[in-house]
Amino acid sequence: MHPFESAVSASWPPQSWTDCTVLVAVSGGADSVALLRALAAVRISGKGRLIVAHLDHQLRPESDQDASFVRTLAERLGLPAVIDRANVQAVADAAGDGVEAAARAARYEFLQATAQGFGARFVVTAHTADDQIETLLQRILRGTSVAGLSGIPRARQLTPGISLLRPLLSFRRADVEQYLADVEQDFRHDATNDQSHYFRNRLRNELLPLLRSDYLPQVDQSLLRLAAGAADCRDYVESQADQLLDECLLHETLQHVTLDAAKLAAAHSFLATEACVLLWRRRDWSRQAMSREKWLALLTLVAEEESAVIELPGGIRAEKKGEQLTLTPLS
């Protein structure tokens, strides 16, 4: 076995997915081609069903060639492939979103629906430590929350019963490329990655090399350490917030939630906010327009002596009465 395959096997032991269906998200680029090759190689005696998934975003003239490349690779490995296409530019124009955000949304929607269709237990993507470094630096420079400092998670739930995993998150891009060269595996080259018009690409191709070469040779390790430390911190805060929310929960129905306002007001405002964020997540209420000011407005209401009512973005009515806070979605 190639050392890269052994390392992938150690990072995500094939025993843990022997009896499962795994959907591998393959763009055709180096990282995801290497992940697919390695998973196909480490499967225990061919068990553990791998399915290749590719979404053609139709954003580049050669994108259909990426799709054919992925289809051919899957065939060569004897694996089924699901190839779909989405008119991402049209979706982005209609929604007024950026193209990258629209591509991401379309991709995860496709991956989730395909995984559900095949009864897959895992969806795996090929994010590497280099993606983590770039994501973190980008977030720091553009603005992020404390939780955002934890970067790309190694695992998260996509829907109940389906986990999104990133088995290459601790691997460097250079190791990926060395592996592909060793096994003489070609891959598709995304030409837009070399251009510097996207902020992310400028960060990858200009800023990071500059920092590494002259000023901060340890910048990669520093950013990875920050992400790991922040992830620990986020896990701790989440567990505390979870506990606080359970302690504050007085009554819950499909229509509304009633909390012990005094208990919530007595907690540190950071933890109280996190408990509210968790509640929003559990109830699947929209947090999009819930800015810092809006969470603060909710906590101010909680601490109010008098009865009062406010309306929050996403159509949530918050009413403080006596010692109780009742939250009701209006629609």
Ligand SMILES: Nc1ncnc2c1ncn2[C@@H]1O[C@H](COP(=O)(O)OP(=O)(O)OP(=O)(O)O)[C@@H](O)[C@H]1O
């Ligand atoms: N067109 C695609 N079809 C299937 N999978 C894809 C496609 N593009 C990307 N992926 C998967 O997503 C991973 C990350 O890709 P990339 O870095 O381009 O996306 P991103 O937008 O930076 O990250 P994110 O997945 O968090 O949105 C790839 O390694 C691959 O596993």
